[in-house]
Amino acid sequence: MTTQDAAFQPDTVAATVYKKLRHDIIHGMFPPGTHLVKRNLAKRYGVSVPPVIEACLRLENDGLVESSPLVGAFVPKVTQERLVEEHIFREAIECQIAREFSLRASEQDKNLMMRFAKELDDVERDRDPTDIEINRKYQQLHSNYHVMLAKLCRVGLLYQQVKKVWFRRIMFVWNVDKKHFPTPPDWHVTLTTVLNSGNPERAEMAMRHHFNINTVNKQALIPDSLVQDDSFFSELFSTTAVPGELPGAEDGSDADGTPALDLLES
Numbered sequence: 001m002t003t004q005d006a007a008f009q010p011d012t013v014a015a016t017v018y019k020k021l022r023h024d025i026i027h028g029m030f031p032p033g034t035h036l037v038k039r040n041l042a043k044r045y046g047v048s049v050p051p052v053i054e055a056c057l058r059l060e061n062d063g064l065v066e067s068s069p070l071v072g073a074f075v076p077k078v079t080q081e082r083l084v085e086e087h088i089f090r091e092a093i094e095c096q097i098a099r100e101f102s103l104r105a106s107e108q109d110k111n112l113m114m115r116f117a118k119e120l121d122d123v124e125r126d127r128d129p130t131d132i133e134i135n136r137k138y139q140q141l142h143s144n145y146h147v148m149l150a151k152l153c154r155v156g157l158l159y160q161q162v163k164k165v166w167f168r169r170i171m172f173v174w175n176v177d178k179k180h181f182p183t184p185p186d187w188h189v190t191l192t193t194v195l196n197s198g199n200p201e202r203a204e205m206a207m208r209h210h211f212n213i214n215t216v217n218k219q220a221l222i223p224d225s226l227v228q229d230d231s232f233f234s235e236l237f238s239t240t241a242v243p244g245e246l247p248g249a250e251d252g253s254d255a256d257g258t259p260a261l262d263l264l265e266s
Contacts, residue, residue, distance in 0.1 A: 100158065
């Protein structure tokens with residue numbers, strides 16, 4: 001946790017503005033490139049300007065707001081370089097989380113993640129790509145799965161960083177990438193089975209395979225307007241995984257119950 005995170009009190013006006021503005025940025029009310037005029041934000045949220053300033057500083061720390069002396073605060077633009085960096089960082093942190101979970105998880109943790117995985121795969125199996133609300137639910141469940149995985153590692157810094165990664169990921173999904181592509185059946189259940197095996201090498205390999213599902217789907221994530229030439233994909237994606245069975249997967253145990261919490265908003 002950064003000093004700024006630690007100093008940010010959860011029950012203040014600034015914290016309320018931070019959560020509301022974060023939600024609005026993530027879900028496209030303020031698209032990439034939008035200039036954030038602090039007086040207008042204060043009026044929108046019914047507060048004075050100082051809490052808005054504090055909230056914007058916190059959102060800069062999350063990577064959801066940028067600022068410059070001449071322009072002021074604005075929502076970051078989505079660029080080719082930014083997408084490359086986000087992909088590299090997210091892959092690195094998710095693979096480390098997979099390793100830590102495989103070493104630290106209790107049986108209760110493993111059962112909880114399997115419940116998350118089953119619900120997520122059920123929604124993915126039946127979802128209509130044209131249904132906005134179903135897609136919102138899927139994105140919430142998907143982010144909750146990966147954030148809970150980090151939380152159960154019991155490494156505070158990993159948990160804080162992966163939440164920020166998923167804030168930005170959802171922002172990119174809703175503002176840039178509205179494409180939908182299918183995943184293999186029981187994709188998260190299969191991944192979770194390997195994570196629950198207690199083998200960190202297998203867990204890391206399974207997460208990397210999961211993350212880089214295949215070249216076609218990777219390319220579908222990138223808006224055509226950002227792709228300058230074919231070398232873009234060779235730089236962004238260093239490995240090609242084949243969709244289907246993950247390495248070392250075995251049958252997972254059944255577990256009843258449905259997790260019902262929004263970890264990103266906690």
